[in-house]
Amino acid sequence: xxxxxxxxxxxxxxxxxxxxxxxxxxxxxxxxxxxxxxxxxxxxxxxxxxxxxxxxxxxxxxxxxxxxxxxxxxxxxxxxxxxxxxxxxxxxxxxxxxxxxxxxxxxxxxxxxxxxxxxxxxxxxxxxxxxxxxxxxxxxxxxxxxxxxxxxxxxxxxxxxxxxxxxxxxxxxxxxxxxxxxxxxxxxxxxxxxxxxxxxxxxxxxxxxxxxxxxxxxxxxxxxxxxxxxxxxxxxxxxxxxxxxxxxxxxxxxxxxxxxxxxxxxxxxxxxxxxxxxxxxxxxxxxxxxxxxxxxxxxxxxxxxxxxxxxxxxxxxxxxxxxxxxxxxxxxxxxxxxxxxxxxxxxxxxxxxxxxxxxxxxxxxxxxxxxxxxxxxxxxxxxxxxxxxxxxxxxxxxxxxxxxxxxxxxxxxxxxxxxxxxxxxxxxxxxxxxxxxxxxxxxxxxxxxxxxxxxxxxxxxxxxxxxxxxxxxxxxxxxxxxxxxxxxxxxxxxxxxxxxxxxxxxxxxxxx
Amino acid sequence: xxxxxxxxxxxxxxxxxxxxxxxxxxxxxxxxxxxxxxxxxxxxxxxxxxxxxxxxxxxxxxxxxxxxxxxxxxxxxxxxxxxxxxxxxxxxxxxxxxxxxxxxxxxxxxxxxxxxxxxxxxxxxxxxxxxxxxxxxxxxxxxxxxxxxxxxxxxxxxxxxxxxxxxxxxxxxxxxxxxxxxxxxxxxxxxxxxxxxxxxxxxxxxxxxxxxxxxxxxxxxxxxxxxxxxxxxxxxxxxxxxxxxxxxxxxxxxxxxxxxxxxxxxxxxxxxxxxxxxxxxxxxxxxxxxxxxxxxxxxxxxxxxxxxxxxxxxxxxxxxxxxxxxxxxxx
Numbered sequence: 001x002x003x004x005x006x007x008x009x010x011x012x013x014x015x016x017x018x019x020x021x022x023x024x025x026x027x028x029x030x031x032x033x034x035x036x037x038x039x040x041x042x043x044x045x046x047x048x049x050x051x052x053x054x055x056x057x058x059x060x061x062x063x064x065x066x067x068x069x070x071x072x073x074x075x076x077x078x079x080x081x082x083x084x085x086x087x088x089x090x091x092x093x094x095x096x097x098x099x100x101x102x103x104x105x106x107x108x109x110x111x112x113x114x115x116x117x118x119x120x121x122x123x124x125x126x127x128x129x130x131x132x133x134x135x136x137x138x139x140x141x142x143x144x145x146x147x148x149x150x151x152x153x154x155x156x157x158x159x160x161x162x163x164x165x166x167x168x169x170x171x172x173x174x175x176x177x178x179x180x181x182x183x184x185x186x187x188x189x190x191x192x193x194x195x196x197x198x199x200x201x202x203x204x205x206x207x208x209x210x211x212x213x214x215x216x217x218x219x220x221x222x223x224x225x226x227x228x229x230x231x232x233x234x235x236x237x238x239x240x241x242x243x244x245x246x247x248x249x250x251x252x253x254x255x256x257x258x259x260x261x262x263x264x265x266x267x268x269x270x271x272x273x274x275x276x277x278x279x280x281x282x283x284x285x286x287x288x289x290x291x292x293x294x295x296x297x298x299x300x301x302x303x304x305x306x307x308x309x310x311x312x313x314x315x316x317x318x319x320x321x322x323x324x325x326x327x328x329x330x331x332x333x334x335x336x337x338x339x340x341x342x343x344x345x346x347x348x349x350x351x352x353x354x355x356x357x358x359x360x361x362x363x364x365x366x367x368x369x370x371x372x373x374x375x376x377x378x379x380x381x382x383x384x385x386x387x388x389x390x391x392x393x394x395x396x397x398x399x400x401x402x403x404x405x406x407x408x409x410x411x412x413x414x415x416x417x418x419x420x421x422x423x424x425x426x427x428x429x430x431x432x433x434x435x436x437x438x439x440x441x442x443x444x445x446x447x448x449x450x451x452x453x454x455x456x457x458x459x460x461x462x463x464x465x466x467x468x469x470x471x472x473x474x475x476x477x478x479x480x481x482x483x484x485x486x487x488x489x490x491x492x493x494x495x496x497x498x499x500x501x502x503x504x505x506x507x508x509x510x511x512x
Numbered sequence: 513x514x515x516x517x518x519x520x521x522x523x524x525x526x527x528x529x530x531x532x533x534x535x536x537x538x539x540x541x542x543x544x545x546x547x548x549x550x551x552x553x554x555x556x557x558x559x560x561x562x563x564x565x566x567x568x569x570x571x572x573x574x575x576x577x578x579x580x581x582x583x584x585x586x587x588x589x590x591x592x593x594x595x596x597x598x599x600x601x602x603x604x605x606x607x608x609x610x611x612x613x614x615x616x617x618x619x620x621x622x623x624x625x626x627x628x629x630x631x632x633x634x635x636x637x638x639x640x641x642x643x644x645x646x647x648x649x650x651x652x653x654x655x656x657x658x659x660x661x662x663x664x665x666x667x668x669x670x671x672x673x674x675x676x677x678x679x680x681x682x683x684x685x686x687x688x689x690x691x692x693x694x695x696x697x698x699x700x701x702x703x704x705x706x707x708x709x710x711x712x713x714x715x716x717x718x719x720x721x722x723x724x725x726x727x728x729x730x731x732x733x734x735x736x737x738x739x740x741x742x743x744x745x746x747x748x749x750x751x752x753x754x755x756x757x758x759x760x761x762x763x764x765x766x767x768x769x770x771x772x773x774x775x776x777x778x779x780x781x782x783x784x785x786x787x788x789x790x791x792x793x794x795x796x797x798x799x800x801x802x803x804x805x806x807x808x809x810x811x812x813x814x815x816x817x818x819x820x821x822x823x824x825x826x827x828x829x830x831x832x833x834x835x836x837x838x839x840x841x842x843x
Contacts, residue, residue: 317710
């Protein structure tokens with residue numbers, strides 16, 4: 001192992017795993033995995049879904065017991081950790097899904113269940129003391145909000161800071177961040193990366209799990225790559241780069257994005273056209289936007305810039321407060337999503353589990369749902385027709401599931417997303433709107449979804465892709481429209497694509 | 513038939529066997545006929561309720577609707593001299609209108625089902641009492657409607673015709689709920705209304721239709737109840753019937769959150785409830801304890817079912833964890 005930072009290399013590791021092996025009936029989840037984390041070191045942990053990251057996290061959190069191997073925390077060797085043991089030795093987790101009480105303030109959240117009490121039988125919370133205890137923690141994470149702010153009023157990045165402050169409050173020495181940036185917009189991500197640097201400066205170790213490799217490039221001292229339960233490789237500070245990580249993760253190079261960046265594609269006629277459309281969130285900001293046949297139009301912008309609201313108007317879920325929509329030159333009136341679906345305008349929504357699919361229904365039932373009358377005879381559902389449609393989509397999209405009768409709730413995120421896509425692909429889309437289509441999906445499935453979007457565009461479909469992932473927007477789109485506070489602040493053509501330009505437009509400044 | 517339904521059927525048979533052993537009169541044709549008549553009446557009512565509950569809603573006005581429409585029906589044919597086939601159609605249309613109004617308030621004006629139908633419960637009861645000036649609606653001495661009486665309160669081969677009516681309705685509604693496009697929409701909406709909407713389903717219309725179905729079936733049962741009692745005092749007629757219907761659905765495996773339950777379940781739930789009523793009578797339990805016995809049994813039933821659900825969920829999680837690990841290795 002090579003350390004660029006010799007001061008870190010010299011210290012004894014805070015945590016070291018040796019030859020850890022964990023098997024579940026029939027499979028090996030971790031196969032002789034070893035790694036160490038030194039005080040003040042930021043480790044980027046990457047690997048495809050199913051590479052063994054979650055098993056590793058469960059072992060560190062004391063939720064599962066490894067079969068063999070040793071875990072040494074702070075000089076003490078263990079055969080396994082308990083939940084209390086893990087907490088007690090200063091290992092704290094910040095999960096992708098935050099565990100905060102939105103209706104309570106910041107201070108109450110950080111010391112929930114451990115509030116300082118006033119003397120007396122009533123066990124009243126000593127608010128003055130509580131605030132005193134919270135202040136230094138908030139300062140350490142660089143919070144720009146006060147301890148008595150309601151959590152519901154904070155942005156996602158700020159909520160993550162609260163989680164990290166909570167971790168610090170139990171005197172954590174190792175903070176494990178599991179996909180902390182997957183739902184963060186660009187500017188907020190920077191804040192979080194700064195917090196990680198601040199933790200490092202205080203001598204706290206960080207394990208940073210992310211699918212966003214450029215963020216790992218920016219903060220990690222060392223990258224540990226997992227593949228098939230084994231250590232695929234370790235990259236020292238100087239060797240950390242995107243291609244190396246991807247190579248180690250999947251053992252091959254990705255081609256999808258390069259294919260997408262072929263220049264000189266002739267755009268088709270305008271399919272969906274919005275003229276002075278106004279969403280309820282930004283009632284005074286009219287939006288004009290054209291999506292052409294055969295193109296992937298990327299819609300970038302900060303979270304809260306009105307992208308999702310616009311998509312909801314295009315899909316008929318929300319009514320426009322004015323302006324007009326046109327489909328292939330004809331006026332379009334959308335009173336509900338059913339109207340949009342009837343016109344061939346489909347949406348793959350941002351929140352897969354809440355709005356994309358019905359977790360309790362089978363793959364086949366989900367896929368047939370928008371087009372059920374076509375799978376029925378005299379209003380009675382034909383199971384064989386349903387299964388036939390679903391089988392076709394399962395094969396086309398490579399949905400990994402035992403059968404099309406499998407409950408979608410049991411599938412992985414990537415496969416669930418493919419079910420959402422499948423239900424629309426079975427119906428001849430004219431306009432396909434995808435809102436953060438690859439969020440929380442592993443890199444292999446991402447590439448497949450990019451490939452699918454490209455195939456749709458090649459078949460003449462107008463594709464509108466909302467994404468907060470800069471690499472994705474630039475790599476996949478043919479044109480990029482950027483939103484800022486409810487308005488389109490600019491549209492970039494291929495030759496103007498750059499992270500800087502997107503970011504400038506996203507914060508409301510003109511592009512270069 | 514699901515495992516849940518099968519469990520309920522076994523419970524019904526076991527309770528029946530115990531009652532029959534203690535008091536053999538349970539198996540007398542006259543007792544079975546009376547009980548199956550009540551099963552028919554309450555069954556029709558409960559199927560309507562089930563269609564609303566499957567969407568995640570609730571219909572509390574059922575008992576008051578039984579009183580109001582029952583009163584009107586008797587008034588139409590006994591006092592106003594309307595032909596009974598026309599009266600039946602009129603009553604069913606009124607039931608549909610009530611359901612439509614509830615559905616409209618709930619889906620278009622976004623009021624909560626509990627609130628809307630609670631107000632309905634109060635309003636219809638009040639209107640029924642006002643309509644008869646707090647008196648009793650009934651037939652005059654010697655007034656006869658042989659065909660109507662045969663169809664509603666009569667028997668064929670010793671079996672009450674109301675029970676046959678239930679069977680026909682149950683078969684039709686089973687097809688609607690478990691085989692039709694509409695039934696699939698109902699389940700989808702009950703499970704996750706947002707996701708159903710995002711799949712292009714006009715959820716408002718579907719939910720409204722569920723309330724209309726409930727209204728029509730309630731109206732039909734109101735006619736049966738009216739012809740069964742033959743005289744109605746609107747202050748008490750049909751009181752608590754909404755709770756019988758909800759209880760039957762809950763016993764039958766319906767979740768008040770929506771999206772769960774089967775038609776066979778709600779029928780079996782009705783059967784069990786009526787069996788318990790019968791049990792209270794036959795075993796000499798003071799009839800004042802009637803509700804307490806029902807409540808106790810429902811509570812135990814739901815508790816067992818819930819614990820069983822927790823157990824199964826835990827087992828499923830273990831299985832999924834194993835399978836997940838298998839899948840992970842395969843990738």
